[in-house]
Amino acid sequence: MRTIGRSGRQLGILLALLALIGSAGCGPPPPPNILLVTIDTLRADAVGAYGGPVATPTLDRLAREGTLFEQAIAPASQTTPSHATLFTGQEVLHHGALRNGIPLANTAETLAEVFQRNGYATAAFASSFVLDPRFGWNQGFDHYDAEFPRSGETLRSRGGQWRKYEFDGFDRRAAATNSRALPWLESVDEPFFLFVHYFDPHAPYAALPAGAARLPSGFARAAASERIEALRKTLPGLTLEALVLALRNYQAEVLAVDAALGRLLAGLESRGLGNRTLVVVTADHGEGLGQHGTLDHAPNIYEEQLRVPLLIRWPKHVPAGRRIAEPVGLIDLAPTIAAAASLAFDGRPDGRSLLAALESGSVAEPRPIFGRRRNYPRPYQGHRGTLFFVRDGYWKLIRATENEDELYDLAADPSERSNLFTTQPNVSERLAALLDEALARHPDRTLEVAPSTEVRRGLEALGYVE
Numbered sequence: 483m484r485t486i487g488r489s490g491r492q493l494g495i496l497l498a499l500l501a502l503i504g505s506a507g508c509g510p511p512p513p514p515n516i517l518l519v520t521i522d523t524l525r526a527d528a529v530g531a532y533g534g535p536v537a538t539p540t541l542d543r544l545a546r547e548g549t550l551f552e553q554a555i556a557p558a559s560q561t562t563p564s565h566a567t568l569f570t571g572q573e574v575l576h577h578g579a580l581r582n583g584i585p586l587a588n589t590a591e592t593l594a595e596v597f598q599r600n601g602y603a604t605a606a607f608a609s610s611f612v613l614d615p616r617f618g619w620n621q622g623f624d625h626y627d628a629e630f631p632r633s634g635e636t637l638r639s640r641g642g643q644w645r646k647y648e649f650d651g652f653d654r655r656a657a658a659t660n661s662r663a664l665p666w667l668e669s670v671d672e673p674f675f676l677f678v679h680y681f682d683p684h685a686p687y688a689a690l691p692a693g694a695a696r697l698p699s700g701f702a703r704a705a706a707s708e709r710i711e712a713l714r715k716t717l718p719g720l721t722l723e724a725l726v727l728a729l730r731n732y733q734a735e736v737l738a739v740d741a742a743l744g745r746l747l748a749g750l751e752s753r754g755l756g757n758r759t760l761v762v763v764t765a766d767h768g769e770g771l772g773q774h775g776t777l778d779h780a781p782n783i784y785e786e787q788l789r790v791p792l793l794i795r796w797p798k799h800v801p802a803g804r805r806i807a808e809p810v811g812l813i814d815l816a817p818t819i820a821a822a823a824s825l826a827f828d829g830r831p832d833g834r835s836l837l838a839a840l841e842s843g844s845v846a847e848p849r850p851i852f853g854r855r856r857n858y859p860r861p862y863q864g865h866r867g868t869l870f871f872v873r874d875g876y877w878k879l880i881r882a883t884e885n886e887d888e889l890y891d892l893a894a895d896p897s898e899r900s901n902l903f904t905t906q907p908n909v910s911e912r913l914a915a916l917l918d919e920a921l922a923r924h925p926d927r928t929l930e931v932a933p934s935t936e937v938r939r940g941l942e943a944l945g946y947v948e
């Protein structure tokens with residue numbers, strides 16, 4: 483029996499031999515199938531198992547049957563940079579897909595390429611134009627499905643960065659994505675690597691009677707009452723009732739996608755593949771929902787935008803019902819998934835495998851987590867320009883090109899209300915040094931980097947700052 487946390491090939495061979503001896507020729511265990519699901523724009527705290535306002539039956543079941551990471555941190559509050567990190571295990575400045583519309587370069591091996599190179603059948607089913615194969619996402623996939631008929635789209639997005647592209651619809655609902663993924667799942671040979679991306683919780687939040695019927699409204703009213711005042715600075719005409727409705731509909735979208743994920747898992751299990759498949763479910767980023775004066779995931783990188791669910795189920799290999807408390811980055815997912823199948827990247831990702839943490843229940847040597855977001859010049863309240871964060875344990879530093887630096891103690895202040903940057907100078911300095919080190923690793927992207935105040939002033943004097 484293969485056990486996690488011991489991915490060395492020699493040990494694998496030894497265990498396979500022992501299994502052979504013990505079971506009189508049954509052979510080594512087959513390599514696991516992989517099902518990787520990202521749910522776009524899903525905040526961790528919208529999930530029942532993370533203390534959400536209502537139960538999310540499928541995700542909660544995965545938490546019971548697998549291991550839950552309580553503090554999983556996305557590297558950006560935007561789809562492209564976050565998915566690029568998730569696929570390559572590289573820091574955002576390393577892979578260079580810095581914002582939506584920038585293609586994923588083919589310089590780094592992707593997770594799908596690792597599995598394809600090792601004989602897996604690979605397929606992806608995406609639900610938003612941001613993950614269209616023209617942006618390089620199909621690397622390593624035998625089959626990449628990203629058809630978005632105009633009739634099925636929920637978000638019309640023809641402006642700004644997308645204007646130069648010709649496309650049909652912008653997105654599709656999870657049920658439509660399932661209608662393509664399930665037939666593939668029914669007929670594919672093992673082993674396979676399947677990536678499914680759902681988009682439903684992304685704005686606009688549609689009113690969904692089926693989901694909303696199960697929703698109490700008290701949670702939405704309480705949150706809306708607390709957030710409406712700050713939000714009105716950005717959206718002056720916003721009424722309390724409109725915000726209550728938005729929060730309720732967001733949660734209804736979460737329930738809808740939870741149900742769709744349930745149907746996908748049922749498809750897996752109806753073929754008897756549940757026990758042979760490593761299931762990983764996460765999100766690319768969260769959503770503001772009125773906190774820090776913003777409804778969506780732009781323009782900030784607070785916890786509501788960065789903290790995402792991360793659930794890993796692999797019966798007999800990953801402990802069931804366990805919760806891992808230490809912060810981990812999505813950057814670690816690709817190396818973890820590859821290592822679970824005893825495979826390795828060609829080249830070295832920046833992230834590292836979490837298999838030992840899954841085995842022991844804690845992260846033995848936590849590392850700092852880095853991330854970045856570049857904002858477009860829009861009339862937003864909040865952050866502008868380029869911003870970076872570094873997370874070290876429960877300390878988090880945010881550095882922005884056009885705002886004051888911020889430091890938060892997330893253990894005492896999980897909502898990031900009290901900026902300790904000047905009152906905790908030693909911590910600020912330590913985290914700033916960590917961030918400088920990370921930025922120095924990619925000097926070729928300097929113009930996309932938040933420079934020091936001194937350099938910034940110089941650039942401003944020369945007119946080089948957007």
Ligand SMILES: [Zn+2]
Nearest residue numbers: 522523561766
């Ligand atoms: Zn996204």
